Amino acid sequence: MSGRHTTELVIFIVLFALVSAMGFVAARWRRPTTMRSLDEWGLGGRRFGSWVTWFLVGGDVYTAYTFVAVPALVFGAGAAGFYAAPYTIVVYPLVFLVLIRLWSVSHVHGFVTPADFVRARFGSSTLALLVAITGIVATMPYIALQLVGVQATLEAMGVEGHWPLIIAFAILAAFTYQSGLRAPALIAFVKYVLIYAVILVAIFYIPHKLGGWSHIFDSAQAKFDKTPRRPTASC
Amino acid sequence: MARHAAAILRSRDGRSICEGAQWAGNVSGPRRSDRSPWNWLLILPVVVPLLTFVFNKSTPRLAGLPFFYWVQFAFVILGVGCTTIVHLATRDARTGSHAAPKED
Numbered sequence: 001m002s003g004r005h006t007t008e009l010v011i012f013i014v015l016f017a018l019v020s021a022m023g024f025v026a027a028r029w030r031r032p033t034t035m036r037s038l039d040e041w042g043l044g045g046r047r048f049g050s051w052v053t054w055f056l057v058g059g060d061v062y063t064a065y066t067f068v069a070v071p072a073l074v075f076g077a078g079a080a081g082f083y084a085a086p087y088t089i090v091v092y093p094l095v096f097l098v099l100i101r102l103w104s105v106s107h108v109h110g111f112v113t114p115a116d117f118v119r120a121r122f123g124s125s126t127l128a129l130l131v132a133i134t135g136i137v138a139t140m141p142y143i144a145l146q147l148v149g150v151q152a153t154l155e156a157m158g159v160e161g162h163w164p165l166i167i168a169f170a171i172l173a174a175f176t177y178q179s180g181l182r183a184p185a186l187i188a189f190v191k192y193v194l195i196y197a198v199i200l201v202a203i204f205y206i207p208h209k210l211g212g213w214s215h216i217f218d219s220a221q222a223k224f225d226k227t228p229r230r231p232t233a234s235c
Numbered sequence: 236m237a238r239h240a241a242a243i244l245r246s247r248d249g250r251s252i253c254e255g256a257q258w259a260g261n262v263s264g265p266r267r268s269d270r271s272p273w274n275w276l277l278i279l280p281v282v283v284p285l286l287t288f289v290f291n292k293s294t295p296r297l298a299g300l301p302f303f304y305w306v307q308f309a310f311v312i313l314g315v316g317c318t319t320i321v322h323l324a325t326r327d328a329r330t331g332s333h334a335a336p337k338e339d
Contacts, residue, residue, distance in 0.1 A: 086284040089310045093277040096318050213299030 005158045012157060015194075016168070019187050023175030026182040038112045041180030046107070052185055059188030061088070062195055064149025065142070273324040280314035 073081035119128035293301035
């Protein structure tokens with residue numbers, strides 16, 4: 001651990017401490033009478049309005065996957081990562097069409113998970129179980145991807161080994177266990193500030209430092225023109 | 236959807252989950268409130284970003300950004316715009332007699 005990474009480490013530790021503290025404090029946010037109910041733990045007591053939900057969804061959609069995995073895929077494999085841009089545009093109108101009905105039906109009948117909805121809608125506990133299992137299994141690669149993202153961030157700061165990752169994940173799991181959905185909802189406010197900082201720096205500051213968008217893309221084009229093309233048949 | 240209306244299902248507490256719920260075409264009840272021709276407008280932002288041949292080019296540039304990149308930012312505005320129009324145009328119908336419960 002050389003002195004070169006001191007700034008990064010200090011910023012990381014301060015933010016990690018802030019986010020962890022908020023995660024634990026979140027249990028007392030909007031004071032639930034008890035946390036021993038799935039409505040309180042999993043849905044924040046169903047009391048999140050449009051604004052909190054907006055922050056929560058944004059904070060959950062734009063993650064290490066967006067900031068580390070997709071750029072890495074585009075950098076390494078090129079057009080294979082292109083899907084990530086149109087799909088985030090296409091998905092919102094579709095979600096708008098379907099989720100309003102899903103939400104209003106679930107609200108009326110007090111459903112917590114998609115499995116609750118499926119069991120009531122189709123009258124099949126087996127189907128509900130399959131939906132629940134699919135949901136958990138499908139989340140696993142996504143969580144793995146987040147861990148890879150955290151690991152990459154730690155390695156960029158010169159922190160090696162598995163222990164820092166395990167400690168970070170244990171703290172995250174602990175405050176999620178204690179606060180439920182309130183934790184990511186409260187942390188989402190911090191995430192938004194960080195996400196917008198990254199976006200503004202990436203769109204304005206970095207191009208300014210590198211001589212403008214024209215110069216960046218012209219240089220990239222010149223580099224590609226000089227690079228011999230791989231035979232199209234090879235994979 | 237209408238044929239599901241006949242198959243009334245029971246939730247755990249025995250209430251019919253088709254009552255008041257908006258998913259089935261309630262034959263006897265009021266007209267389903269979220270059905271609107273405005274919804275067809277959503278096809279635009281769903282289909283256009285998938286037509287890659289439309290934006291598979293680098294000119295014209297905008298502030299130095301090739302067409303391929305800035306037009307996808309424009310698609311975000313298209314998506315938000317269309318969704319906003321549909322939301323505003325269908326909101327009155329949704330908050331009518333067959334209303335979805337309001338958030339607190």
